[in-house]
Amino acid sequence: PILILIFCKCSAPFLGKLLVIPMDGSHWVGMKAIAQEMGRRGHQVTVVIPEISVRMGPGKHYQTVTFPVPYDKAYIDTVISANKGMMSKEALPFMEKMRKGIAKFQKIRRLLLGTAESLLFNDTLISHLQQQGFDAVLTDPMVPTGSLMARLPTINLLRGIPCSLDIKSAGCPSPPSFVPRFFTGYTDKMSFKQRIINTIVALFEPLMCRLLYWHFDQITSEFLGEDTTVAEILSDSDIWLLRLDFASEFPRPLMPNMVLVGGINCNVRNPLPDDLQPWVSGQHGFVVMTFGTMVADMPEETRKIFFDAFKQIPQKVIWRYNGSVPEKVPENVKLMKWVPQNDLLAHPGARAFLTHAGSHGLFEGLCHAVPMLMMPLTAEQPDNAQKMANKGAGVVLNIQTITTEILLDGLKEVINNPKYKENLQKLSAIHNDRPIDPLELSVYWTEYVMKHKGVKHLKATVNELNWIQYYSLDVTAFLLIVLTIAKWCFKNSSK
């Protein structure tokens, strides 16, 4: 008897229509990769983007539909240049720092809300899109425009929502006893004190969600004309593609419709442009430095520290930098408005990666095993950086207190101490060893949702339970009452 192994692809090739409502900045990277690959496979992919954006734009395999927004490129530039302040060494008084922080937050919030409202209340565009007969929508629920707008089978691509709205909407348990919360910096092994703090943070998550999504809850009701919330809309989602991987995360429960696709863009490669060849082929290798889409510039004082340190290393330095440069650039430093970050890190000459510890960058560093010098700025970056440092993948520096000496020591440490490379090779082996490539997997589930019109059999029905029911608090109360009565009866009868 011959053993025949057939990989059952029973259904005929399916081609459909996919609507994509992306988010700007680094969030665009994975989304674009999926949109491109879906289009390449023959699906009709429509990406809806604002007329003005940081980095979203057309692609070879999808069509774009744009909509007008109430801000201009200059406004986006002011939002981005406000981020420069995060690197400032200026010791601002606390109140001033708070004021600046809140002002920055408000600016970003206004940008996100402005974009969302411009799309949702653009009746012509909405009805045009409604007539297209899309099979599904692929979106980033961090800003839930796509989820609200389409009411179609939904694929979410995201890193995670800080108040755990994603986890709650998917009905996924997340016990505070071993699942560390955002911003705590804890691991999965917590002391009693840490578990108390972690639980308190978990208890405050619903409040945090309220604060973060308060305005969106209003838009939701207004747009849909029914009394509902973002959380309710999100719990209808079909597939959650999470840009996470347990090579850098702690093990935690997942629901059947949560799919891990961390490192989604790792294998999306292009050949390096010719002008970069001399910069990557030197005998000492090279260092890549990027601070992400949302940071283009750097205060003069900080930039000088970097230049002074770079002058003293034998490696070439390729630096993504958009600001002005008054003084002379060191000979071994190449400033570029945009760098092919993943292709550079994949090059065998890459010796170190100077990064703000955004999730995409870290996955690229992890995938290609490049030791990291991490200078987190904002959001989940300090958390990300701490996790990678805990795994022995690099060193964390504070950019606000950095000096040339500290930077130089950090550079020499990650470049010359072999332990970082060795740790990364192990981590990388784990991270890269997956039954299926994360982009392939993302496309697979996107097609699945389109083909089967959702994933009813994979979705928990927990959105029909309120939190008292979900945590069985009503059942517990009932059982306690019964026990108490039984005890009382027993006591009285034995008197």
Add this chain to the structure above:
Amino acid sequence: PILILIFCKCSAPFLGKLLVIPMDGSHWVGMKAIAQEMGRRGHQVTVVIPEISVRMGPGKHYQTVTFPVPYDKAYIDTVISANKGMMSKEALPFMEKMRKGIAKFQKIRRLLLGTAESLLFNDTLISHLQQQGFDAVLTDPMVPTGSLMARLPTINLLRGIPCSLDIKSAGCPSPPSFVPRFFTGYTDKMSFKQRIINTIVALFEPLMCRLLYWHFDQITSEFLGEDTTVAEILSDSDIWLLRLDFASEFPRPLMPNMVLVGGINCNVRNPLPDDLQPWVSGQHGFVVMTFGTMVADMPEETRKIFFDAFKQIPQKVIWRYNGSVPEKVPENVKLMKWVPQNDLLAHPGARAFLTHAGSHGLFEGLCHAVPMLMMPLTAEQPDNAQKMANKGAGVVLNIQTITTEILLDGLKEVINNPKYKENLQKLSAIHNDRPIDPLELSVYWTEYVMKHKGVKHLKATVNELNWIQYYSLDVTAFLLIVLTIAKWCFKNSSK
């Protein structure tokens, strides 16, 4: 720029040594499939089986090591023939029924424990195996011999342990508010009353585990010379390959090291033997009837009912039957000591599947979309049957109250009413549409565990927490005390 998609297989082909400690009966099917495929890929696979067993035996791609057991083939036959009683129409008094049930349970228990002890306390064999330098052990933790014996990186293949020992050992949350317990027959949508009963069943699970594994806990301590339990040993397991699929199960949380491989043997096919050709090629198609490995025979009275019903249908019937047949077998019925069940169900002529609703059979019926007439006998079979019937995949009959008319009606219903086939085609499409074939996936994770020497990064660290800590009961108590004190202080200060 050209988009290059590379599926990163960074490490060189890895070949290692795998130890397999299987369980007998239907549990052997999936295990054998993995052992064969691992061997075919070039790994050195050693399967350890008792000298006497129901269906375990040698294979082309693995070597077998046998060990003596204190029972003979005749004893196994008496255990199997005791199952015949489950089909009896005899209305036994309750006490007699209980007595028979307990006697049967004791027989099976004695068989399993006898086998386990014969292996664990066979010092020569154990030390021989220890010297082989295996990279990992593949085993079925329902009988935890393999887990105890090897203390190697462990891959578990199982359907599920009724007292949820598997779920608990993996540290997987299983909220009773939406995860129905074994034997309750509930769905994921429960009424308040059902949630109360489900919670009570969940609360009794630890006690049930104690009862089921009490003797094994003793063996564990004796064999390992340390005070430990089966639960603790199992929580060290690396990968849980679960023979489940959400096409027939309700969505529930999973841990990162739980992998669903339901339908693992669906694509393991062999050509049908020549003598079966005339039986499968008739214009009316054919019916397949099997009652699993553990049921070989049938009381005469029951068999007659089947013969009488089969005489009245135009389909051919292929029946796996080991018992004696005094009367004349109908012309359209072929009795066989063994049938290639999966290959028959995969044949386009298969019209119906008469089954005891064992999990393997149901997956084969599901995979090939064959309407089912289910007559569950024992264990999780009534649960399995109810789930499939709920999905519209067939009809459940009670074999103890069956008559020729009832059976004939059931047969006609599943064969002639197109709704079963239609429902199954939908279910089958969902079940078969997976990014990777379940056998392929099982082999992938087995190799992964061998290559990386375990999956530390995927295992929850919850075995370091006791249940009070796991459910944060200590933290809750602390917070309640703090709140009470704070309230008291506030009250007193405002007086």
